[in-house]
Amino acid sequence: MSEITHRFVQTNGIRMHIAEQGKGPTVLLLHGFPELWHMWKAQMAALADAGFHAVAPDLRGYGQTDGPAAPDTYTSLHQAGDIVGLIDALGEERVVLAGHDWGALVAWTTCLVRPDRLRAAIVLSIPYLPRGDMSLLAAARAGSGDGYYMNYFQTPGVAEAEFERDTRETFLKLVCGVPKSGAPRGSGLIVQPGQGMLDGLAPPASLPPWFTEEELAYSASEFKRTGFTGGFNYYRMLDKSWELMAPWHRAKVLTPALFIYGDKDPVITSSRMREQIASMHVDVPNLKKSVCLAGAGHWIQWERAQEVSAEMIAFLQGYKH
Numbered sequence: 001m002s003e004i005t006h007r008f009v010q011t012n013g014i015r016m017h018i019a020e021q022g023k024g025p026t027v028l029l030l031h032g033f034p035e036l037w038h039m040w041k042a043q044m045a046a047l048a049d050a051g052f053h054a055v056a057p058d059l060r061g062y063g064q065t066d067g068p069a070a071p072d073t074y075t076s077l078h079q080a081g082d083i084v085g086l087i088d089a090l091g092e093e094r095v096v097l098a099g100h101d102w103g104a105l106v107a108w109t110t111c112l113v114r115p116d117r118l119r120a121a122i123v124l125s126i127p128y129l130p131r132g133d134m135s136l137l138a139a140a141r142a143g144s145g146d147g148y149y150m151n152y153f154q155t156p157g158v159a160e161a162e163f164e165r166d167t168r169e170t171f172l173k174l175v176c177g178v179p180k181s182g183a184p185r186g187s188g189l190i191v192q193p194g195q196g197m198l199d200g201l202a203p204p205a206s207l208p209p210w211f212t213e214e215e216l217a218y219s220a221s222e223f224k225r226t227g228f229t230g231g232f233n234y235y236r237m238l239d240k241s242w243e244l245m246a247p248w249h250r251a252k253v254l255t256p257a258l259f260i261y262g263d264k265d266p267v268i269t270s271s272r273m274r275e276q277i278a279s280m281h282v283d284v285p286n287l288k289k290s291v292c293l294a295g296a297g298h299w300i301q302w303e304r305a306q307e308v309s310a311e312m313i314a315f316l317q318g319y320k321h
Helices: 037-049 076-089 102-113 136-144 158-163 167-176 213-226 229-236 238-244 271-278 305-319
Strands: 005-011 014-021 026-030 053-057 095-100 118-124 257-262 287-293
Touching: 005 076, 014 037, 014 076, 026 037, 026 076, 026 102, 037 053, 037 213, 037 305, 076 102, 076 238, 095 102, 095 305, 102 118, 118 305, 136 238, 158 167, 158 229, 167 213, 229 238, 257 305, 287 305
Parallel strands: 026 053, 026 095, 095 118, 118 257, 257 287
Antiparallel strands: 005 014, 014 053
16 A cells, blocks of 8 residues: 655645645545544545545645635635646646535535536535525524524634634544533534533543544644634635625536535534535536435544545546546
C-alpha cells in the first residue's frame, strides 16, 4: 500500500496544504466543518488501492492552509476558486470532486461555476440546494428561528469562545455527543436562549469504534492551534455568497454525480431537506445514484468507512481512464 505524503501548493492567493496517496486519475476530497483532510484517510487508502490518486486538502481557513483574516474572502466563489487553482497546481485538466458537509457545498458550487474542470462529483450528506429566493441562512432562520446553529455562528467571537474553551470536549460533543437528559429536542442544532451550541450535548461515555483516540487528538490539537474562525467565516458569508451566485439562480447541476447520506443525519431531518433529496434528480439530471446508509449519521466517512469507500470506487469505475 502506498503511503500518504504531504506538501503545499499555491492556489488563488493562498498556500494550501494537501495530503496525497496513490497514482492514477485524480479524486479531490473536500472536508466539511469542523473537519480536516484526515477525515478522508480511509477513503484515500481505498482509492489508492483501486488505482486512483487521492488528494485531500485542508480548505481555506483550516489546518495548515492559510486562513485570511478578512471574512469576505470566504465566499462561495473564493472557495470554488481555491479548487480550480488546486486543479491547476496539480497539473490536471479535469478531476473527480468529492465533498462532505461544507465540502459538499463547495463541490456543488464548483460544479456550477466550472463544470469544464470536473469529470464527476461524489457528494456526501448535503444534497444540492439550488439558489432560491433567499439565502441558506435566511431560509434556516425562517424554518428554525434565530436559535438555529448557523445563526449562532454569525457574531464574531461568540461561538469561538465556546468552541475554543476545550477543543477536545468540543469534538467529543460535536462528533459523538448525545443530548443531555431533559435537553430540548434538536439540541446541538438549535441553541437555547442564554446557552451555547454545545450546552445541550454530553460527551459519550466512551468513544465509538469509528472515532479513534488518534483522530480525536489530531482534531483537538489542530483546532487548538488555529481556532475556529476560519470555519465560522464560511457561515458568516452565506448571505454574501447568495448575492454573488445570482447568475446561477435556480441553475441545474449537469455534472455526473453520486450522492451518499445517512438516514440518521440530524442535518437532513427537516422535511425540506428530505424532499430535496427525493427530488434531486430534477435539479441534478445526471445524478447516477443516491445511496442511503441505514442507521448512519452525519460523519459517514468515519462511521461507515468501508461502505462509503465501496460506493465511491464502484461509481469511479467509469472514470478509471
